[in-house]
Amino acid sequence: MDFLRLPPSLRHSLLHQPLLRRYLSTTSTYQPFNDPTPFIPTTPSLLTLSTTNLNTYQIALPPTPTQLRYAHTFFVSAPPTYLFTSPFFRSFPPSQHPEVAFLGRSNAGKSSLLNALFGRTNVRDAHVSKRPGRTKTMNGFGVSGGLVMGRAPLEGQREVAWKRFPRGGVVVVDMPGYGGGSREEWGKEVMKYLENRKQLRRTFVLVDAEHGLKGTDIQLLTHLRRRGVAHQIVLSKVDKLLFPNAKPPGAEKLSNGLLKLKELCADVKSTLNREAGDGRERLMDVLCCSSEKSLEVGSQGQREKKVGVDEVRWAVLSACGLECDEKGGRRKMGGMDIKIQDEG
Structure with a gap:
């Protein structure tokens, strides 16, 4: 289907659909003729240190x-x-x-x-x-x-x-x-x-x-x-x-x-x-x-x-099971101790 042959009102409506805009950005680089909405190709975002x-x-x-x-x-x-x-x-x-x-x-x-x-x-x-x-x-x-x-x-x-x-x-x-x-x-x-x-x-x-x-x-x-x-x-x-x-x-x-x-x-x-x-x-x-x-x-x-x-x-x-609580404070140690025996 030729996208440019669609009626202007239909093209304008379709261009506001995110999925279609993403598809067009990867398959075409043209701007629709006589369309009031400019076509802006998307570029992949850069990774940041996180x-x-x-x-x-x-x-x-x-x-x-x-x-x-x-x-x-x-x-x-x-x-x-x-x-x-x-x-x-x-x-x-x-x-x-x-x-x-x-x-x-x-x-x-x-x-x-x-x-x-x-x-x-x-x-x-x-x-x-x-x-x-x-x-x-x-x-x-x-x-x-x-x-x-x-x-x-x-x-x-x-x-x-x-x-x-x-x-x-x-x-x-x-x-x-x-x-x-x-x-x-x-x-x-x-x-x-x-x-x-x-x-x-x-x-x-x-x-x-x-x-x-x-x-x-x-x-x-x-x-x-x-x-x-x-x-x-x-x-x-x-x-x-x-x-x-x-x-x-x-x-x-x-x-x-x-x-x-x-x-x-x-x-x-x-x-x-x-x-x-x-x-x-x-x-x-x-x-x-x-x-x-x-x-x-x-x-x-x-x-x-x-x-x-x-x-x-x-x-x-x-x-080691030493995580903090939800507020970022030290967790209170429970009463369950595991006795480690001498391994010889």
């Missing part, structure tokens, strides 16, 4: 601004407390606190991300090194959310700090890296921890966004999937895709970078579903972050909040 554009959520609901503010405050209200170091799984303390583990290939940015999570980019709690495989032990850091530590024992031994850590906090375990800079014996102890630690709520596996999935990443992630270990993928160093230069990107460049990031997330999911070999298309959430750069300017003119870090903080709290 929680849903940055991350992929298929299981959990995207966090709200209130929840992100709570997660930010929880992690930066007090410095992290060093609790323990263990080279072997059997020497882990039998604590009653929920734990999350962070691991990834050597030089995937794990230590930098942990320091950003703790809000300690100037004072480094997790050691950052250019040499792969610097982290050689499993190190526990307590994030209390501002709760007060218990009274120190009379002896004052540092190794029992985990006993004074307050209920209502979370223990973040910094794991040794895997890949070219790691050692085989460390990997054995790491797998013992990931598969047998009762306090472990979720494992966050970092994948370098600039280089994508490597063979060791696929091997670890498919193993965790087959063994039923709760885990989540975190694409680190996404600034390499979003704004590789020192100057913040313009709207169009940022939108293009976000589109590339979405394609990378889709590729990661399809690759893992294919490599798992179980014939199932499993849903998964993929978080994206940068521990180095930010697009938000703080009150003092400094770029404070790193890209995607608050979303990772919220994922940690959600995994």
Whole structure:
């Protein structure tokens, strides 16, 4: 049907229908002859940096601004407390606190991300090194959310700090890296921890966004999937895709970078579903972050909040059941405690 051959009154009426205008914008670029309503072709809107554009959520609901503010405050209200170091799984303390583990290939940015999570980019709690495989032990850091530590024992031994850590906090375990800079014996102890630690709520596996999935990443992630270990993928160093230069990107460049990031997330999911070999298309959430750069300017003119870090903080709290209430306040702890026995 030739649209121009329709009576003017009918054309004018049809042009006010949104579906028809959208169709015409994709199939034609002409303006109707003698029509009082000008034809304006629609253009796709540019993507902006937001929680849903940055991350992929298929299981959990995207966090709200209130929840992100709570997660930010929880992690930066007090410095992290060093609790323990263990080279072997059997020497882990039998604590009653929920734990999350962070691991990834050597030089995937794990230590930098942990320091950003703790809000300690100037004072480094997790050691950052250019040499792969610097982290050689499993190190526990307590994030209390501002709760007060218990009274120190009379002896004052540092190794029992985990006993004074307050209920209502979370223990973040910094794991040794895997890949070219790691050692085989460390990997054995790491797998013992990931598969047998009762306090472990979720494992966050970092994948370098600039280089994508490597063979060791696929091997670890498919193993965790087959063994039923709760885990989540975190694409680190996404600034390499979003704004590789020192100057913040313009709207169009940022939108293009976000589109590339979405394609990378889709590729990661399809690759893992294919490599798992179980014939199932499993849903998964993929978080994206940068521990180095930010697009938000703080009150003092400094770029404070790193890209995607608050979303990772919220994922940690959600995994441990430490979410805020509807008003963004700390939830009151119930009376149901689970006694964690010594694992021998």
